[in-house]
Amino acid sequence: MSAPAGAPIIVASGLGVRFRRNRGSRRSFKDLFAGRSRRSLPGEFWALRNISFSVDPGEAIGVVGRNGQGKSTLLKLVAGVLLPDEGEVAVHGGVAPLIEITGGFVGDLTVRDNVNLTAGLHGLDKKEIARRFDSIIDFAGADDVLDTPYKHLSSGMKVRVAFAVISQLDEPVLLVDEVLAVGDKAFRNKCYRRIEELLAEGKTLFLVSHNERDLKRFCARGLYLDRGELKLDGPIDDVIARYNEDHPA
Template sequence: MATPVISVDDIGIRFARDRRRRASLKDRFSRAERHREPDEFWAFRNVSFDVPKGDSIGVVGRNGQGKSTLLKLVAEVLIPDEGSVEVRQGVAPLIEITGGFVDDLSVRDNVYLAAGLHGKTRDEIDDEFADIIAFAEVGDFVNTPYKHLSSGMKVRVAFAVVSRMDEPILLVDEVLAVGDRSFRRKCYARIEEMLAEGRTLFFVSHSDGDLKRFCTRGLYLDRGALQFDGPIDEAFERYTADYA
């Protein structure tokens, strides 16, 4: 059997409910309080799965169940408190994709900066620049500071850059929720092209239709655990049965 491109082994991650809360003097000297942080909770624990090359996975579950957190762990943006995540191929992260762009730089400069940080050479960016701008539909704003773009335009620019990366693993988290219908169609077509190239997809969306369109496998997260790992349709059936 081929080595998985992603291996997630018994991971868990915890957060503080209220980072502003200060422990009282009594809390600090309490035996129980000395062994745990105040108001911590586990987003999930004991989650394990492997992802073969070319798999297309959708993460299913209610809001607040750790779907985006799981994607950030796979992207290695977050580090688990328990267990391990091993990613054996390069990742193109379409998650919070505008975060790496610099507000005071122009759209042009941001395209070169972001693509360069993802490993593109200047000559490669020169060759692709016109296509990136055309895809993003921002031809009239190339020399405009990024901070002056609308939120939808920012996402279009970021998607146009990141979706041209050659990385074999694609992580997508709700980036298609911003933008008009015609641009979403372009994004869908681009993702389908990438899947046809044999890329591996990890996808989080609140749209059942999007998940079923792109994914064959579903991970159902709920109540702090991985409740189901199998065909995407069955993952939705389990989810619907729990919350009908």
């Protein structure tokens, strides 16, 4: 369902997520049903807490922070693949997530089957998938690996295929987490042009990156996460400056 006219496309209110320190696991069902969902258990930590913001349709948001500060966790909450322990997030419309290189792709399936499966899971029917299939493969440069299991691809080719599929979807929100750091310069430039096309079409972008040039190229606004808290929500230049001030090279 699309956002009502003039309404935000994403609204996050008091989001909080916690994990166990041993292997980063979540709490058990036993813990939940025992009524212990609102307090920390031994060995638990809050990956995110008290995160609130809203995003208008067509905005491009850069998410900034050191490794391990909750950036990827936030994108997973927006994507709906992770549920919050506190608060809530509402997204009006579907999400096209490029959160992890292999996220959403089945290693034992071929590239051909993964393209069909992923596009189908995002609501494209067989006719529409067939119409877009050649464009996806051409974008990825994957003609020679169509019948190769996805798990046997190089990291760079996995990114090519994943980005080619996700960027062809009709979802209004695009989530991109660091994956553009993988691959050759020519393909990255192709991805950049595609992102610019999607933004021109009115798509909403969440971009996690340590590359200041990329953040400033695409994003007018930034969210700075530090120790699981939203330290600053503002113009991307101000957010990057604050981050660099807190963590000088």
